[in-house]
Amino acid sequence: MSGVHWFDLQVGGLAFEVGSDDAGLAAFVEEQTLGSWAAVGHRSEEAVQIRLLTGSVTDDTARRDTLMFGFGDNAILGSVELGDPSVMVCPGMRLFCPVKREIELTIAPGRLTAFVALYRVISTLLRDWALRLGGAELHASAVSDGDQIVVFVGDKGAGKTSLCIDFVLSQKWSFVANDHVFLVPGQGAGVIALPETLRIGQGTLRQHPALLHLAQRLGSMAGEDDKTRLHVCDVAPHLDAPVVFSGKLAAVVTCGFRSGMPQGGVLTEGYLNAVELADCLTLAANYKQPQWLRSLDPPAPVARSSALDIEHVPAFDLRRAKGDTYAPLLLARSLKASLH
8 A cells, every 4th residue: 555654563473564644653653562562573464454544533422332442441432333333433533444354543643642542452452362262361460580471460459560560670570561461272371461551559659769760751640540650662661671472371479468467478379269260360251352353354363272271370379568678579589489
């Protein structure tokens, strides 16, 4: 297509060709995605083509009744245009699937708007691919030591992000994800991540002056939930280890704060059970595919010879007092001894 500036991305098991008539917009989005949640791709017949267009988008608030992106509390609803499920509109974006494996995204002017819109589309496609493969989505933060990934799970406010940040900045592990990962079958379970933003509490920021300085330099302010949001592409250049997008699920750490804990917390080892898993997993059996994906007809995942096996993954439980910076150090030592 003449006049369109294209680049190739690889995310998990999917290939994408992304382009725009605006060379500056294409260059910005390519730099931001490759600096955070995507790898350089190669031309493939299976690639999904996404063309970014800028223009005005009319959204009828009253008609937003159809799932477009995300799920649960993070679901973004849109409206089907003129009864055609291949055309959907949500705030600031119009999505059109003209033919199989092609998407036209019309977005309001703004480079960051385009970056966020592209993330929403690709994350939805990756989630669809992982769940159709028989995988699951896990609400967790995650870090990596080599190709072995450790995930932190727990209730809201349990310290998942603070553990992740401490492992990355103080223990020099690789960052994988802040909010969720996809699990796919393969010798137990494989992990695929698609991180976009870090949501960091003020206490965690104060414990890491370099991160606080970066947030201040970028002008990132705390939101209504008292958390500061930083794009991974802004943080990644300042990390000692590169961001990791995939690997083998090596361990699960259930975490939580509890008053009266000794310095270093209390760490116990065991195995996950079905009840613990149910609280943080979205399984394929509960998946509902957004309508526009049926029009797109994305590549079907190649069936795996083994089923997803999480219950036999080594698990740890960490209870610590808030502000205990010694507990992550002891946990990192225990994990290294266990994994190696």
